[in-house]
Amino acid sequence: MEVTLKVFRYNPEQDKKPHYEKYKIEAEPTDRVLDLLEYVKGYIDGTLSFRRSCAHGVCGSDAMRINGLNRLACKVLVQDLKSKKITVEPILGLRVIKDLIVDMEPFFEHYRSVLPYLINDEAPPKKERLQSIDERERFDDTTKCILCAACTTSCPSFWANERYVGPAAIVAAHRFIYDSRDRGAAERLQILNDQFGVYRCHTIFNCTVACPREIQVTQAIGEVKKAIATGKLD
Amino acid sequence: MEKTYQFDVVVVGAGGAGLMAALYASRTANTAVLSKLYPTRSHTGAAQGGVGAALGSEEEDHPKWHTYDTVKGSDYLGDQDAIEFLCNEAIDAVYELEHMGLPFSRTPEGRIAQRPFGGHTNNITGKPVTRACYAADRTGHMILQTLYQQCIKNNVNFYDEYHVVDVLIVDGAAAGVVAIELSTGEFHVFHAKAVIFATGGHGRIWEVTSNAYAYSGDGVAITLRRGIPAEDMEFFQFHPTGIYRLGILITEGVRGEGGVLLNDKGERFMDHYAPTVKDLASRDVVSRAMYLETQAGRGIGGKRYMYLDVTPETVNKYAALDGRKRPDGTSYVTTAEEILSKLPDIVDFCRTYLGVDPVSQPMPVQPTAHYAMGGIPTNMYGEVVIDENNTVMPGMYAAGEVACVSVHGANRLGTNSLLDIIVFGKYSGLKGAEFANGVDFQPLPENPADFARAQFEALLKEGGTEKASDIATEMKSVMNDHVGVFRTEEGMQNALQVIQELKERFKHVQVGDHGKIFNTDILNTWELGNLLDLAEVTTVSALARRESRGAHAREDYPKRDDQDWMKHTLAWLRDDDVELRYKPVTLTRFEPKERVY
Numbered sequence: 163m164e165v166t167l168k169v170f171r172y173n174p175e176q177d178k179k180p181h182y183e184k185y186k187i188e189a190e191p192t193d194r195v196l197d198l199l200e201y202v203k204g205y206i207d208g209t210l211s212f213r214r215s216c217a218h219g220v221c222g223s224d225a226m227r228i229n230g231l232n233r234l235a236c237k238v239l240v241q242d243l244k245s246k247k248i249t250v251e252p253i254l255g256l257r258v259i260k261d262l263i264v265d266m267e268p269f270f271e272h273y274r275s276v277l278p279y280l281i282n283d284e285a286p287p288k289k290e291r292l293q294s295i296d297e298r299e300r301f302d303d304t305t306k307c308i309l310c311a312a313c314t315t316s317c318p319s320f321w322a323n324e325r326y327v328g329p330a331a332i333v334a335a336h337r338f339i340y341d342s343r344d345r346g347a348a349e350r351l352q353i354l355n356d357q358f359g360v361y362r363c364h365t366i367f368n369c370t371v372a373c374p375r376e377i378q379v380t381q382a383i384g385e386v387k388k389a390i391a392t393g394k395l396d
Numbered sequence: 397m398e399k400t401y402q403f404d405v406v407v408v409g410a411g412g413a414g415l416m417a418a419l420y421a422s423r424t425a426n427t428a429v430l431s432k433l434y435p436t437r438s439h440t441g442a443a444q445g446g447v448g449a450a451l452g453s454e455e456e457d458h459p460k461w462h463t464y465d466t467v468k469g470s471d472y473l474g475d476q477d478a479i480e481f482l483c484n485e486a487i488d489a490v491y492e493l494e495h496m497g498l499p500f501s502r503t504p505e506g507r508i509a510q511r512p513f514g515g516h517t518n519n520i521t522g523k524p525v526t527r528a529c530y531a532a533d534r535t536g537h538m539i540l541q542t543l544y545q546q547c548i549k550n551n552v553n554f555y556d557e558y559h560v561v562d563v564l565i566v567d568g569a570a571a572g573v574v575a576i577e578l579s580t581g582e583f584h585v586f587h588a589k590a591v592i593f594a595t596g597g598h599g600r601i602w603e604v605t606s607n608a609y610a611y612s613g614d615g616v617a618i619t620l621r622r623g624i625p626a627e628d629m630e631f632f633q634f635h636p637t638g639i640y641r642l643g644i645l646i647t648e649g650v651r652g653e654g655g656v657l658l659n660d661k662g663e664r665f666m667d668h669y670a671p672t673v674k675d676l677a678s679r680d681v682v683s684r685a686m687y688l689e690t691q692a693g694r695g696i697g698g699k700r701y702m703y704l705d706v707t708p709e710t711v712n713k714y715a716a717l718d719g720r721k722r723p724d725g726t727s728y729v730t731t732a733e734e735i736l737s738k739l740p741d742i743v744d745f746c747r748t749y750l751g752v753d754p755v756s757q758p759m760p761v762q763p764t765a766h767y768a769m770g771g772i773p774t775n776m777y778g779e780v781v782i783d784e785n786n787t788v789m790p791g792m793y794a795a796g797e798v799a800c801v802s803v804h805g806a807n808r809l810g811t812n813s814l815l816d817i818i819v820f821g822k823y824s825g826l827k828g829a830e831f832a833n834g835v836d837f838q839p840l841p842e843n844p845a846d847f848a849r850a851q852f853e854a855l856l857k858e859g860g861t862e863k864a865s866d867i868a869t870e871m872k873s874v875m876n877d878h879v880g881v882f883r884t885e886e887g888m889q890n891a892l893q894v895i896q897e898l899k900e901r902f903k904h905v906q907v908g909d910h911g912k913i914f915n916t917d918i919l920n921t922w923e924l925g926n927l928l929d930l931a932e933v934t935t936v937s938a939l940a941r942r943e944s945r946g947a948h949a950r951e952d953y954p955k956r957d958d959q960d961w962m963k964h965t966l967a968w969l970r971d972d973d974v975e976l977r978y979k980p981v982t983l984t985r986f987e988p989k990e991r992v993y
Binding site: 173174175176192203204205207208209211212213214215216217218219220221222223237239259260261263266270274277278279280282286288289290291292293294295297298301302305306307308309337338341343344376 | 433434436437438439441442451491494495496497499500501502503504505506507508531532534537538541542545546548549579608609610642644741744745748749863864865907908909911912913914915916917
C-alpha cells in the first residue's frame with residue numbers, strides 16, 4: 163500500500179524555521195513507522211535525522227509524535243494507525259536540535275533530581291536482602307520505565323513550565339519510594355513536595371496514554387501525592 | 397584544531413560492561429565514560445531471561461557445575477581458567493547487583509528467583525537446573541538501569557552522544573581515544589592512561605538479527621585498524637527463537653518456563669536432537685535442529701519457521717510427560733496468569749509485532765543473529781592481549797561482548813553474557829584504574845585526530861556513486877545465506893567474494909548529509925564500513941576452520957577436530973587481506989569429550 167509520510171524537518175545549519183516534507187512510500191501494513199523513516203533516510207534523503215537503536219521498544223530512543231500522539235516509532239505499525247497519512251513530529255516541550263531530535267538534557271536533569279538510586283546505608287547481608295513477592299510486586303510497574311520521555315513531553319503542565327519535574331521523574335522516584343529495601347523515601351517526598359513537584363500534575367492522563375510500557379503513570383503520581391499528604395507509604 | 401580532554405581512565409560504551417568498569421575505575425581514578433548513545437539506550441537493556449549464577453536459591457547448585465556446563469557449552473574452545481574464574485565470581489557479582497538495588501523477581505522465601513536455561517544442568521542427573529537469576533523477562537533492562545543509577549549516585553563523568561572513532565596507540569600502549577560529538581560534529585581527543593573498550597557486538601552484519609542498530613562492531617573495527625587482532629570471529633551465535641522475519645528476541649526463558657518448539661506436524665522435535673534436556677539444549681544445538689527440520693520440509697506451512705508454544709495446555713502436557721516438578725515437589729502446572737507475570741514483555745512483543753497472543757497461540761520463530769563470541773582478545777582481567785603469546789598491550793582493556801576472554805568459546809550459554817559484563821566489566825575497571833595510577837600520561841602523537849578525520853573526509857568526497865543502504869542490504873543477505881547457522885566452503889567463498897566487492901564499492905559511497913549537527917548519515921555510513929571489515933574477518937576465519945564446533949557448523953566438515961582445531965583464531969586486518977594465526981586453548985580440569993544434551 164502507498165502511504166504519505168509527512169515529516170517535521172528542521173536543519174539549524176540551513177533553515178530559518180521548521181517546515182514539513184512529504185514522502186510517498188510503498189509500505190507493508192506490518193511495517194514499523196521506524197522502518198518508513200529508515201527508508202526515507204536510506205533511499206530518499208540522507209539528511210533526515212532521528213534517534214533509534216533497539217527497534218523493538220526497549221531502548222527508548224525513538225519517542226516522537228505520530229499522528230499527534232507520543233509513541234515509539236519502532237512500536238507503531240502502519241496498520242495500527244488506520245490511516246494512509248502519517249505525520250511524524252518531534253516530541254513537545256524540549257528544544258528541537260534537528261528534525262526529530264530534541265535536547266534530552268533537561269529531561270535527564272529532572273530524572274537525576276529525584277535521587278533515582280537505592281538509598282540504604284545499612285551494611286548489606288552476605289547474600290541478598292530478602293524481599294517478599296508482595297513487596298517486590300508493590301513497585302513492579304514503575305521498574306519498567308525506559309526513560310523515553312513520551313510521558314513527560316505529552317504533559318500540558320510540562321509544556322506550560324519546563325521546570326516541572328514531570329511524570330518520568332516521578333515514576334523513577336516511585337520505583338524507589340515503594341521499594342522495601344530503600345530508606346530514602348522521606349528525602350524524595352520532600353523533593354517532590356515542591357512547587358515544581360507532584361502538585362503540577364492535574365491528572366490529565368496524557369502520560370498514561372503515552373507510555374509505551376503501559377505503566378500506570380498517573381496512578382503512580384497519585385500514590386506519591388498521597389504519600390506526601392498522609393506521610394504514610396501503603 | 398580539536399579540543400583535548402584528559403582523564404586517567406576513559407571507558408568507551410555505557411552498557412553493562414562499560415558502566416560496571418566506570419563504577420570500579422572511578423573509585424580510585426579520574427574516569428570518563430564516552431557513549432554514542434545515552435547510556436540507558438545501550439543494548440544490555442534488551443537482554444531478557446536472566447544472569448547465570450549458582451546461588452542455589454531453590455535447589456542444589458555449585459559454581460563447579462556452572463563451570464563444567466560453560467566449558468561444555470563452549471564446545472571446549474573456552475579457556476577453562478577464565479571460565480572457572482567467571483563462574484566462581486558469579487555469586488558475589490549477582491549479590492552485589494541486588495545490593496545496588498536491582499529488583500530481582502523473588503522466591504516465596506524472598507530470595508532471588510531463578511529459572512532453568514539452555515545448557516545449565518545438575519551435573520549428577522543431567523537435568524536442567526534453575527540457575528538464571530531473573531527480573532521477569534527484563535533482566536538486562538534492570539541491570540542497565542541499576543548500574544546507570546549507581547553511576548549517577550557516584551557522580552561518574554559522562555560524555556553522552558560522543559561517538560568514539562579511533563584509539564590512540566603510542567609506543568605500543570594506549571594513550572587515548574578520538575570521538576565525534578554528535579550535537580556539533582566536532583572531533584575531540586580524550587588523552588588517557590587507560591582505555592577500556594566496552595562497545596558491544598556486531599550482529600548487524602546479518603539480515604535477521606536480534607541486535608540493535610548500534611551494534612555495528614565499532615570496537616573491534618577500530619582496534620583492527622590499529623593492528624590489534626580479533627579472536628575467534630568465526631563463532632557467532634544464532635539464537636533459536638527470534639520473531640519470524642523481524643529477528644526480535646524471544647527469550648530462552650520461555651522454554652525455561654516450559655515452552656516447547658513444535659514443527660509443522662506438531663511434533664516436539666527437540667526430543668530427537670537432545671533427548672535429555674530437549675528444548676533446553678544449548679543454543680547452537682537448537683538452532684541447527686530448527687534448520688534441519690526446515691530442510692526436511694517440516695517448517696510451519698513449509699516455510700522457514702517453527703512454532704514456540706508456551707500456552708498453558710501445551711506447557712502442562714509436556715511438563716507432565718517430562719515429570720517436571722516444582723521446587724516444593726509438586727507437579728509443574730502453569731496458568732495463563734503465571735505466564736503473563738513471568739514473561740510480560742514477550743507477550744507484549746508478540747501482540748505488538750505479530751498480533752499473536754502467546755498465552756493462547758504459538759509464536760512463529762526462526763534463528764536470529766544474536767551474539768559475538770569473538771572479539772578483541774583479552775585475558776581474564778580485561779587486559780588486551782595482542783598476539784599468540786598473550787602479550788599484554790599496556791593501558792588497553794576490553795570487556796563485554798566486544799571482548800573475547802574467551803569464556804564463551806565456540807558457543808555461549810544463555811545468561812552468561814550478563815554475567816560476563818558484570819564480572820569482566822568490574823575487573824577491567826579495577827585493573828585499568830590500578831594501571832593508570834602507576835604511570836604518567838604518554839605524550840600524544842602529533843595531530844592525533846588525523847587518522848579518524850581521514851576516514852570521514854573520504855566519506856564526504858563528492859562524486860560517489862554507491863548508496864550505503866544498497867551495500868548494507870547485500871552484505872546482510874549474503875552473510876545470512878552463507879555465513880549463518882550452517883556453512884560450506886562454496887557458500888563462504890561466494891560470500892567472501894561478495895564482501896570484498898562490497899568493500900570496493902564502499903570506497904565510492906555517497907553520503908547525503910554534509911552538515912555538522914547530528915550528521916547520523918555519515919556516522920551510520922562509517923559504521924557500515926566497520927561491519928564490512930568484520931564480515932570479511934568473520935568469513936575468512938570461518939573458511940579456514942575446517943571442522944564443526946559450537947556455532948561454527950560446516951556441512952562439509954561435520955565433526956569437531958580436536959587434533960587440528962582445538963585452538964583460538966587470531967585475525968589481523970592487513971591492507972589487502974586478512975592474516976590468520978592461532979593460539980592454544982587453556983585446558984585445566986575438563987578433558988574434551990563428545991557433546992551430548
